Amino acid sequence: MEYSARYITEDIKLSSYEDKFFKSDIMFDQHMLVWFLSGETKIVQADATYFFREGDIFLIPRNQLATIINYPKEGQPHKTVVMHLSVERLRDFYAGKNIKPQSPKCQKIYHFSNHPLLESCLASLIPYFDMKDIPGDIASIKITEAISILRTLDQEIDQVLANFEEPGKISLVDYMEKHFMFNLPMEQFGYLTGRSLTTFKRDFKKAFSTTPQRWLIQKRLELAHYQLAEKKKKPLDVCYEVGFENLSHFSFAFKKRFGYAPSHLYDKNIGY
Known part of the structure; x- marks a missing residue:
């Protein structure tokens, strides 16, 4: 670039x-x-x-x-x-x-x-x-x-x-369920939900019974599968819109989770 x-x-x-x-x-x-x-x-x-x-x-x-x-x-x-x-x-x-x-x-x-x-x-x-x-x-x-x-x-x-307020403490579950597709450092997710990094990780573990990294990948892959299967979007577009940084990582994680590559699902939908 x-x-x-x-x-x-x-x-x-x-x-x-x-x-x-x-x-x-x-x-x-x-x-x-x-x-x-x-x-x-x-x-x-x-x-x-x-x-x-x-x-x-x-x-x-x-x-x-x-x-x-x-x-x-x-x-x-x-x-x-x-x-x-x-x-x-x-x-x-x-x-x-x-x-x-x-x-x-x-x-x-x-x-x-x-x-x-x-x-x-x-x-x-x-x-x-x-x-x-x-x-x-x-x-x-x-x-x-x-x-x-x-x-x-x-x-x-x-x-x-004219609103100069900083983010206050809000529902972590509601916020993360709505914003999981954004690939940000955990510190920023903590800031936006009104928490320190330590408090964010503690509250996250309590709410979801797993780590933020594992949960985020799972949620992004589920959304990717829906976008490919139901919305018939292209794998490249889906990759970036659900929070992955490059197509190779997305394809690897998707195949590991579902047993087939995102391109296979896309080709199936368009009749190849």
Whole structure:
């Protein structure tokens, strides 16, 4: 994978993946506003799958799990302008505003398709990526402008951007049953369920009578079998969507569990 990035500041970058494919499971610790210049991305969350391409603008809120799959398209790299909306900067923005947000009812990505105000704001950043001497306050001005536009476009966005709470202790069983397909370190699963790593492992053993690693592989293989048998998806797509890092490991684990390769099940479904 050939990756390059140019920065105005650490909060604003022009990101480019030159390879044909890139996949990562991510928990974002900052809100991310993204404008697509070229390429294509599939973002898989527990309850939804999104496809974004040239011209799309979207906001990924912090502390959300997602599988990101990037594709170049028509010979063009996967290229985006990314603006991080940090908690520190948002605290400054909302200081003095009488806003008492409630925790969002569900996790989702906010899509602002080809909106002229946001596009104009983000497009105005492009010349700065080629400059050596950048005005010191330009990033702050542009991020403030973007936040103001987001608030104009979606009156409920304050419930997300002005919410500075950290994850509290929640039901480990409910959370893991919904998010097992994301391949994250155990420390992050612990953080998202309001637990230290030690407490997470202890509570997990008590709830599931096995280790997290064994349980996760079993759940991912069960989901993979369902996706192949019932949804008739391709093994490569299933591999990455259920939490495996590469096709060879997925195929080996699947055959060990079910006695045949995922390609056998797929070929059977399409009549080979």
